[in-house]
Every structure is written in C-alpha cells, then in structure tokens.
Amino acid sequence: MVARQSELVANYEAILAKVVKASGKHNVNLVAVSKFKPASDILALYNHGVRHFGENYVQELVAKSEELPKDIKWHFIGTLQTDKCKVLAKIQNMHAIETIDSLKKCKKLETIRQEVNGDVINVYLQVNTSGESQKSGFQLDNLDALYESIEFLLTCKYLKFEGLMTIGSLSESISDENMDFKRLVDLKNQLDAKYNLDLKTSMGMSNDFEEAIKQGSTSVRVGSSIFGLRPVKLT
Numbered sequence: 479m480v481a482r483q484s485e486l487v488a489n490y491e492a493i494l495a496k497v498v499k500a501s502g503k504h505n506v507n508l509v510a511v512s513k514f515k516p517a518s519d520i521l522a523l524y525n526h527g528v529r530h531f532g533e534n535y536v537q538e539l540v541a542k543s544e545e546l547p548k549d550i551k552w553h554f555i556g557t558l559q560t561d562k563c564k565v566l567a568k569i570q571n572m573h574a575i576e577t578i579d580s581l582k583k584c585k586k587l588e589t590i591r592q593e594v595n596g597d598v599i600n601v602y603l604q605v606n607t608s609g610e611s612q613k614s615g616f617q618l619d620n621l622d623a624l625y626e627s628i629e630f631l632l633t634c635k636y637l638k639f640e641g642l643m644t645i646g647s648l649s650e651s652i653s654d655e656n657m658d659f660k661r662l663v664d665l666k667n668q669l670d671a672k673y674n675l676d677l678k679t680s681m682g683m684s685n686d687f688e689e690a691i692k693q694g695s696t697s698v699r700v701g702s703s704i705f706g707l708r709p710v711k712l713t
C-alpha cells in the first residue's frame with residue numbers, strides 16, 4: 479500500500495510538473511482519470527491534496543462517490559446517456575459533466591439538479607472535432623444544435639456553461655499540430671465572440687496533453703500516466 483501510494487504520488491507530481499511547464503503563465507487544471515482503478519488509489523492521491531478526479535462509468539462513479547470524501551470534485555467524462563443524467567445530477571459533489579451532447583440532456587440535468595437543490599454543476603459541451611462516427615459530441619457541420627444548447631444553458635441556475643470538450647482522434651494525437659484541438663479552440667473563439675463568454679477547453683490525455691496545452695487547453699484529463707495501464711475493456 480505504502481509503495482503504491484508513493485508510486486502514485488510520484489507519477490502525479492511528474493505529470494503536474496509537465497503540465498505547469500507546458501502552460502507557462504496560464505492556469506491549467508489537471509484531472510486525474512481514475513476509471514477502473516480502486517478507491518484506494520484515489521484516496522492515496524486525495525491524501526496528497528488532489529481533488530479533481532475523472533470517471534467514465536456512471537455506476538462506478540456513484541459507488542466511488544459514496545465511499546470517498548465529499549470534497550472530491552468529480553468530473554464525468556464518459557459517454558452520457560439521457561437516462562443516466564438523473565443519477566449523475568443526484569451526486570452531491572458532482573463538479574463537472576464534460577460530455578454533454580444534446581439539449582435534451584441539458585434540460586434533464588437542470589431539472590433534476592433543481593429538484594435536489596444541488597450545487598451548480600459545471601458543464602462542458604462535447605464536440606466531435608474529428609468527425610469520426612464512433613465519437614459522440616456536437617457536429618461541426620450542424621452548429622445550430624450547439625447554439626440551441628448554449629442558449630438554454632445560459633438561462634440555467636443549476637448548470638454553468640463552462641466550456642467545450644473534445645477527444646481528438648488517434649491519428650491527430652501523433653501529428654505535429656493537432657487539427658482536432660485547433661478546431662475546438664477556433665470554435666471556442668467563435669462562441670466567445672458570439673455570446674460574450676470566456677469558455678474553457680477540456681482537451682488532452684496521457685499521450686497528447688502537452689501539445690493540447692500548447693494549443694490552448696485549460697483542462698487536461700490524464701489517466702494511464704498517473705495510475706498505470708488499465709485492463710482492456712471488451713466491448
């Protein structure tokens with residue numbers, strides 16, 4: 479246990495140092511992605527002062543949120559189904575939901591969060607910047623759907639429209655300038671101007687977070703470089 483704790487802390491600190499170096503004067507948030515990893519791993523980093531953790535699966539997040547300290551700031555970063563919005567909105571310390579891709583889900587989350595009178599949840603709208611069919615998110619060729627969700631979010635009391643999120647394609651993550659990240663930042667700038675906002679961007683994972691920060695990311699989601707490889711999920 480003690481050995482595992484020092485390993486996790488060392489990994490986290492190494493990534494944090496790279497985040498700080500890549501970000502210069504900007505403030506970039508590091509979210510530790512703990513999917514498939516035991517609560518004891520999270521607690522080890524929690525005891526080191528880490529508060530932002532990301533999870534992909536609703537049931538796993540519910541179980542961990544019940545077991546772990548209530549001042550953890552949970553980020554949901556997995557595929558979001560409409561019928562799971564209810565469960566997520568009931569998690570007291572649900573800090574951010576990063577994978578919202580429809581007006582229907584925005585409405586559902588706002589309604590349930592109001593019913594439980596919870597703290598504001600920060601929301602990111604996911605954008606499919608790579609156009610890959612297996613990826614979720616608003617499509618760049620149908621911005622009206624995105625605008626419609628934004629205009630609803632701007633009226634919400636229990637949701638705060640925090641920014642845009644994307645998962646870049648694998649091929650872009652190994653190229654020099656990541657065009658998926660560029661498309662997200664271009665869209666952010668366009669929306670900032672249109673709605674007078676200063677949106678954040680959640681982009682970058684273990685293998686491309688430094689590049690993402692260089693291209694303007696304000697929140698990176700790093701899993702395997704901190705916690706080690708995950709078991710392969712059979713789908």
Ligand SMILES: *Cc1c(COP(=O)(O)O)cnc(C)c1O
Pocket residue numbers: 511513534555556645682683684685699700701702703
């Ligand atoms: C799993 C996951 C991550 C973390 O990926 P690593 O490559 O392990 O750092 C980040 N974002 C999303 C959306 C994920 O599903």
